[in-house]
Amino acid sequence: MRRRGLLATALVAAAGPALAQRGERVEVWRDPNCGCCPGWVAHLRAAGFAVEDRVVASVAPFRRTLATPPDLLSCHAARVSGVGLEGHVPVLAIRRLLAERPAGVIGLAVPAMPAGSPGMEVPAQPPDTYEVVAWRADGTHGPFMRFVGAQPA
Numbered sequence: 649m650r651r652r653g654l655l656a657t658a659l660v661a662a663a664g665p666a667l668a669q670r671g672e673r674v675e676v677w678r679d680p681n682c683g684c685c686p687g688w689v690a691h692l693r694a695a696g697f698a699v700e701d702r703v704v705a706s707v708a709p710f711r712r713t714l715a716t717p718p719d720l721l722s723c724h725a726a727r728v729s730g731v732g733l734e735g736h737v738p739v740l741a742i743r744r745l746l747a748e749r750p751a752g753v754i755g756l757a758v759p760a761m762p763a764g765s766p767g768m769e770v771p772a773q774p775p776d777t778y779e780v781v782a783w784r785a786d787g788t789h790g791p792f793m794r795f796v797g798a799q800p801a
Contacts, residue, residue: 671696671697671698672696672697672698672728672729672746673697673698673699673700673728674692674697674698674699674700674726674727674728674733675700675702675726675727675728676688676689676692676699676700676701676702676724676725676726677702677704677707677710677724677725677726678701678702678703678704678707678723678724678725679703679704679707679723679724680703680704680705682723682724684723684736684761684767684768685723685724685767686701686767687766687767687768687769688724688736688766688767688768689701689767690767691738691739691766691767691798692739692742695739695743697728697739697742707724707725710725710727711725711734714727714732714734714754714755715732715754715755715783715785715787716732716734716755716757716783717757717783717787717789719759720734720735720757720759720781720783720789721734721735721757721759722734722735722736722757722758722759722760722761723735723736723761728742728746729746731745731746731753731754731755731756732754732755732756732783733755733756733757734755734756734757734758734759735757735758735759735760735761735765736758736761736762736765736766736767736768737756737757737758737766737780738758738765738766738780738793738795738798738799739766739798740793740795740798740799740800741756741780741792741793741795742756744792744793745782745792750782752784752785753782753783753784753792754783754784754785755782755783756780756781756782756783756792757780757781757783757789758778758779758780758781759781760778762775762776762778763775763776764776764796764797764798765778765795765797765798766798769797775796775797775798776796776797777794777795777796777801778794778795779791779792779793779794779795780792780793780794780795
């Protein structure tokens with residue numbers, strides 16, 4: 649399983665420039681009081697995504713539209729190519745999802761805002777190890793990728 653994950657990561661990294669050239673559109677909805685969301689938006693833009701950054705009074709209606717499970721919530725929601733995103737999902741995980749399109753997966757989440765995830769970098773603090781979680785329309789979810797900071801673990 650680990651070998652397959654490493655191979656998938658390598659293939660996604662190689663495909664990254666092609667995906668970025670397409671300027672894949674990402675819609676982001678975030679709270680006006682959140683200080684970390686602009687860092688995640690910058691992470692997406694630096695990777696070539698065309699980001700529509702929308703500051704909204706409540707992210708809840710967008711999360712309902714995306715069918716985000718309540719136990720995966722973080723600080724912002726997004727959508728790319730019909731797939732939901734919740735929290736500080738690294739670009740490599742987004743690219744892998746778009747390249748592979750696993751059956752039944754409708755979103756990726758990084759719950760709880762781990763230190764070192766894109767937009768949550770803290771100077772002089774080591775990054776957390778965390779899971780990017782994939783969710784399905786029925787609300788079930790499971791691990792998709794493991795990261796340390798913005799890099800695959």
